[in-house]
Amino acid sequence: MAQQARAVQTRRQIVDGAAELFGRAGFERARLNDIVGETGLTRGAIYFHFESKEELAAAVVDEFGVRSAAAVAAVTATGDYAVRQIAMLCREMGRLLTDDPVVGAGIRLVIELNSGQVPIPVYSAWIEALKHLVSVGLAEGDVRPGTDPAEAATFITEAFVGAHVLSYAVSGHDDLSARIDHLADTLMWTLMPAERVAAHPDLLGAQLAESVPA
Amino acid sequence: MAQQARAVQTRRQIVDGAAELFGRAGFERARLNDIVGETGLTRGAIYFHFESKEELAAAVVDEFGVRSAAAVAAVTATGDYAVRQIAMLCREMGRLLTDDPVVGAGIRLVIELNSGQVPIPVYSAWIEALKHLVSVGLAEGDVRPGTDPAEAATFITEAFVGAHVLSYAVSGHDDLSARIDHLADTLMWTLMPAERVAAHPDLLGAQLAESVPA
Numbered sequence: 366m367a368q369q370a371r372a373v374q375t376r377r378q379i380v381d382g383a384a385e386l387f388g389r390a391g392f393e394r395a396r397l398n399d400i401v402g403e404t405g406l407t408r409g410a411i412y413f414h415f416e417s418k419e420e421l422a423a424a425v426v427d428e429f430g431v432r433s434a435a436a437v438a439a440v441t442a443t444g445d446y447a448v449r450q451i452a453m454l455c456r457e458m459g460r461l462l463t464d465d466p467v468v469g470a471g472i473r474l475v476i477e478l479n480s481g482q483v484p485i486p487v488y489s490a491w492i493e494a495l496k497h498l499v500s501v502g503l504a505e506g507d508v509r510p511g512t513d514p515a516e517a518a519t520f521i522t523e524a525f526v527g528a529h530v531l532s533y534a535v536s537g538h539d540d541l542s543a544r545i546d547h548l549a550d551t552l553m554w555t556l557m558p559a560e561r562v563a564a565h566p567d568l569l570g571a572q573l574a575e576s577v578p579a
Numbered sequence: 580m581a582q583q584a585r586a587v588q589t590r591r592q593i594v595d596g597a598a599e600l601f602g603r604a605g606f607e608r609a610r611l612n613d614i615v616g617e618t619g620l621t622r623g624a625i626y627f628h629f630e631s632k633e634e635l636a637a638a639v640v641d642e643f644g645v646r647s648a649a650a651v652a653a654v655t656a657t658g659d660y661a662v663r664q665i666a667m668l669c670r671e672m673g674r675l676l677t678d679d680p681v682v683g684a685g686i687r688l689v690i691e692l693n694s695g696q697v698p699i700p701v702y703s704a705w706i707e708a709l710k711h712l713v714s715v716g717l718a719e720g721d722v723r724p725g726t727d728p729a730e731a732a733t734f735i736t737e738a739f740v741g742a743h744v745l746s747y748a749v750s751g752h753d754d755l756s757a758r759i760d761h762l763a764d765t766l767m768w769t770l771m772p773a774e775r776v777a778a779h780p781d782l783l784g785a786q787l788a789e790s791v792p793a
Binding site: 391393475488509516519520522525526527531544547554555559 | 772773
């Protein structure tokens with residue numbers, strides 16, 4: 366059992382090291398050998414867990430999915446009204462994007478590794494969560510009647526991914542927090558009639574009181 | 580003079596071939612040698628014009644800037660009210676993204692080649708154009724008072740780039756036109772009070788009557 370716990374820990378160490386490397390260099394430029402330097406583990410130990418760079422990237426993306434799900438769960442647990450949860454979720458994912466190497470690398474890998482055909486489970490889960498929140502927002506009277514939850518969820522995801530990509534290109538993510546902050550507020554105007562924005566003075570700037578630990 | 584005209588044509592042929600290649604393979608995977616196959620020109624002819632892959636990528640990005648400016652000019656020439664021009668501009672750039680290899684490759688290269696520090700002239704020009712349109716929209720009474728033109732222009736750009744990136748990742752751009760269509764309409768709700776959207780029955784779905792030739 367101690368041996369198994371050690372294996373789990375080693376695997377986690379490899380995934381963390383790979384995330385640092387993929388996040389910095391991208392999939393194409395990353396070499397499996399560089400993970401040796403990144404983790405301090407032997408080549409043999411790494412190959413024991415992962416046979417290829419592709420397999421390692423898939424593990425980082427899986428773990429990114431786990432962290433995204435945790436962020437959704439933390440926001441849901443606030444029991445707040447739906448549109449405020451949407452704003453919190455954007456800010457929380459924005460925070461994780463710079464603070465948690467697995468999330469930073471995961472979002473980059475998902476974009477780099479897919480060019481068509483493959484459905485992306487981690488985005489599907491995120492879009493489903495947003496779709497649900499938009500539906501609840503409609504029922505709560507905060508979302509503009511006639512809004513299609515699936516289309517709105519897609520739009521939110523596009524705006525978020527675009528903010529990440531442009532922030533990375535323009536500033537190496539230095540301006541990400543400012544961009545996401547503005548994005549979260551802007552999305553409220555996109556989703557809601559103006560009088561509903563006015564009815565919620567705690568809405569603009571809304572974020573999780575305690576962020577989920579990385 | 581005939582020789583100079585030939586040189587200009589050869590250079591254009593190389594840039595077009597490079598755009599096809601960069602758009603398909605990305606910067607990292609593209610090899611200067613592959614351009615030989617793509618254009619049917621000799622290695623010598625290509626090296627006469629471009630010394631490196633970096634130089635060639637820069638030429639594609641420059642030409643992308645020229646095509647973007649042409650799209651802005653074509654939309655401006657309609658003399659339409661500003662928010663309608665914004666919707667047209669999004670749809671026109673979306674069309675070019677799939678129909679014009681230089682635009683498809685240019686937008687991809689801009690994202691791939693920049694990671695911090697470097698200002699991106701082509702995006703700056705596009706953001707300036709949008710900023711101007713949002714300002715005019717404010718003066719025309721169509722944009723929500725208090726909207727910051729620079730922030731709104733940035734948000735529009737983020738949503739556009741995110742639609743491109745996700746469409747490429749999920750469907751190899753097959754669903755781009757549907758995404759941009761929805762995005763252009765959604766942005767009108769983002770920018771405008773609902774009564775201004777209602778006041779313009781020709782606004783949702785607005786696109787250039789005749790698209791700019793690639």
